[in-house]
Amino acid sequence: MRLLRDEAPQSVNRRLGTRFWIFPQPPFIPGYEQPDRVWLSIPPDEIGPGPSDATMYVVDPLFETRPYGLDRLPPFDGAGHPPVRPGPDRHFDSISPDSREFLPVHAYACVHFVLQIWQSYVGRPIRWFFDQTFPRLEIVARVNWDNAQAGYGFLELGVSDTDGIRRPYALNFDTIAHEVGHLILLSETGVPTSLSRGADFFVFSEAFSDIVSLISFLHFDTAIGRLLRRTRGNLLLYNELNRFAETSPETQVRLASNFRRMSEVTREVHDRALPFIGAIFDTIVELYHRELVQRGCADRRLLDVDLRELAQLDFDRFRAATADAFQTRPLIFELALTAARDAVGQALAASLGALDPNTLRLDQAASAVVAAASGATAEVLEINFEWREIIGRR
């Protein structure tokens, strides 16, 4: 308390960071119409118009722009909308989510939010792999393209067009987090220069980016709350989760809760990435169970059965026990899920330094994640990677 009294309000504010709005899921998804107010851990006086800072800046082209490619790289040199400025209090949450100016601000906030999560897992600032050429990442808030991509010095966001309904990817946290995942991986492992035969770098890159999106999504308190309330704490049960996941509005959950093993996938990169993503998701769910059991919120027998092959009777019993506990102790469930999330996120981030992008195979990536984890996390990861046929049984 003394600290608060002795310091000027401005410096207290400075330490807290800067306020923004983020939609954890695009605003057209039912249940996610309202954005979350988030504090980015960067002081207001380090954010310039754009928004921009020492590591990234946003440009918002005035006219239709082609995406970047081999023949065209940053910086953007066309006409742009004026860089967006913060409100009089130097925060950005006074900008209305309905306004045109909101797009660049939201894109910036999402990139920064994801980066700060993964920097804390890695334990130090992440240096862009392109920083010899471009000191800062250029985020293009809107290009004329039905896609989004990250590349050498840039992250650009197009506009999706489904049945004539146009939705800017700048409002899509899932897509932005995935693209930031690609940038983080390349920055931590280095860029592959000559891929050896059978190397899985691009497959791993897709898996890693989807996991970055999932784990980053689980950093919104409101998202965790909604997920748990809707399932009444019941991420416990694979059958249930699968049913729920099929209709889940959370893109990340829908994708991650798959049952694919390596013998069941094609060579196509996104398909081949599924078992790895599934193994990570299963591990989060299983660590969540362990935490709940330890805190007396779930039946201990839950840890002894293979949840992928649970009988209906057991299923109903576990579900009832969990729902009762969730009714009275919802906070414990949130704690359990965030602990599971962070144990896995940290192991994944710590594994990256051990990977060689030129020769990387999925089994090596999996072993590196297991080696970077500790105790129960390592044990559960290993079992799940084995079940997915990514690593052999020992």
Ligand SMILES: [Zn+2]
């Ligand atoms: Zn991708």
